[in-house]
Amino acid sequence: MPRSPFPSPRRSLALLLPAALLVLTACGEDSSADDDGGSASGGDGSFPVTVSSDAGEITLDDRPEAIVSLSATATEMLFAIGADDQVVAVDDTSNFPSGVPTTDLSAYTPNAEAIVGFAPDLVVLSDDINGIVDALETLDVPVLMLPAVDDLEGSYDQLRLLGEATGNGDGADDVVADIQERIDAAVASVDGAGEGRRVYHELDPSFYSADSTTFIGSVYALFGLENVADGASGDNDGYPQLSAEYVVGQAPELIVLADTVCCGESAATVAQRPAFDTVPAVQQGRILEASDDVASRWGPRIAEFTESVAAALDG
Template identity: 45%
Template structure:
């Protein structure tokens, strides 16, 4: 599987309708204009009440800041929270007509596949292109932007503050150890470098990524089994447990992998695929999983 396709897949039930939240005298002020990182300003005339999200990470953000009741449809990969109104919309092959049929007053996408941004803009539907976060600050910025775009700025600011405080606390309480790691996206060797959002989370704990020295194309290189074995990482994190049923036993059974430090010491860590690939509020859970593995490792 090509690395870019794999990375996008890891970044990403009928349609339910939610009632509109009651207006209040101190409600949000519209119109507003928001500008995604690296993008163009987007004007939103009134507080959106029919949001369509084609980004699993943004879906999590929306519900975490209290905009869930305004979300009327999400793509089929937006599986968290369970109350999100999943539809048959495919974020990898977005169809402008199918999206427009949901009668949205705001659409959020993570990629401009099939020229979906231009198509929706032509229909005068505001669309926010929020690409995969490249850092924690980028993730925080997207939450703040969604807060402004949906009328939940104070809730978004509160969430960002809580996330920062929790991650800072987790990192501070985790002992610094000189440990190397391999983050597995798929059993055929696709991984991440320290330049990615995921890699930067590991970097908070001072861990050394074997992919940085092993070489490969781009930020999502494919490492051969021989390179992983030669690097002999102290920790192996599996982000393919749900999609591909990988676990510690499966790793130990691979030719040559049984002798690795991580396998011998019981430091093969099973992660939830979606938590380990999305840049939403559950990155705090990802940080805690890394911290627990570091504390356990010798």
Template identity: 50%
Template sequence: MRPVRTAFAGALLGTLVLAGCGQTTPTPTAAPTGAPTTAASSAAGFPVTIEAGNGKVTLAKKPERIVSLSATHTETLFAIGAGPQVVAVDDQSNYPAQAPKTDLSGFKPNVEAIVAKKPDLVIVSNDIDHIVAELGKLNVPVLLEPAAVKLDEAYEEIAEIGAASGNKAKADEVVSGMKTALDKLAADAPKDKKLTYYHELDQTPYAATSQTFIGQVYAMFGLTNIADKAPDQAGGYPKLSAEFVAQADPDLIFLGDVKCCGQSKDTLAKRPGWKGLSAIKNDQVVQLDDDLASRWGPRVVQLAESIGAAVAKAGAKS
């Protein structure tokens, strides 16, 4: 998701605290990979009960009209092969290109507009305005999958969405591929360099500590987060002062506010006391894709690849 940057820390903080997920419990076992697509095989695995953020959600049959109000979960649905079942997504869901774009909002959900899409499953990452209960009153099944705090939670949510959508085998394949790719990236990282970093959410500047989802991705590469020493942790997203960053003088600076806010090495150099920062002088300012830096779905591997390339470059220079 890509909310206004100054709202990102505040809006996402609450969801991070709630991000506990359970296991999927399909009944009976889903059809094996490669089974012919028939009415019988497509119904296999249903009814299914998912332990989601809103408790146990039971789906009697495979959903054919899914509405996603989360950019992360939209990416997941298409990655696991559920794209043809998706009839509408929220206005922040900009990937993949074939996602059916609408003006639906995940931050200001409109019950009437959602119901007008005739969904048999709605997937959200936030229970804003009690949308789960409001849709429940209209007998619309809702799956609440909050922002993941750990990679294991991201994997679990992908598996849950796979089971709920009738695409469990493909979801398991996606998770397995993510684990393999991330393990290799972490293993290849030069962790003996003891590099420090600063990840910027917006130019306020808000940062992310090691306790956040993205902070744990950085930790895979043996990096030390300067935000971990901020006086006010603010639930993992502290607002730092320019002086704090200047004094910490990180080896690497990662910007998650490029597309939204036009930040770059040049704009950082204009901030008071930042021109002489090591990351700026040594060309170690990394412009991330804002979306990859704020989502926790399958494309976290691409985010990790960007981080890994920067760490390798910095390690070679040090």
């Protein structure tokens, strides 16, 4: 499977694809957490607080002051809600915002001893790879597991959960409100220009895409866009591999490239593909060169991505 946000497309889609599709994945879902990544009790920043995620329920007696994040999305969320001074280490794929305490910790091959070396009082990750959750819990380290979500509400729920767990509930509420306001404004700004138009979302040059059941697909649905990946057959868990012929035949009116960093794709390279000069999106110049990271993470920058989609539709 392709993985677009980082240099190798074989690594980064682990932050997107459901666990059923991956051996080394950084996501996955569990209906026991109500499909939102978790829940929390309390909300006034006082402790102890009990929170629940895909790793189970934990009680934090005190405000965590040494958080380790093994999820690039969770890192963005933590810094956005105001928990930045509580984060002591993040994994090697966490590259935003500027100045995060990036280390050589790996989200793909997590090592409990290396993590514990930072003396964490909370670890946040997106998948239980190689039994890392049990290993950390055996060492009495509280763990929150926040997998990839299916829609915006799932993202908002995870932001609020992190707010509760870190004592930054107000900050989380503010971030959610800002995202919602920006997304609503972006959708309204195009005045229905996306209704009925076809969109092709590209995860890598071998034509892996994301359909409407995925988080990124839910963003396109806000604009009324028709996702060409929805017509792909087979058991693909939301991320089908299409073909050049299929994409051309679907005649998308908007192409979104989420492989600009990993693979060097651009409007120019797409236009050079055989038969793509017949595609409306190419002819009309509606090719969005998205940041791989922004287009693959379900954190606060989804508002930025939604605004860029609006700009592409309105351009």
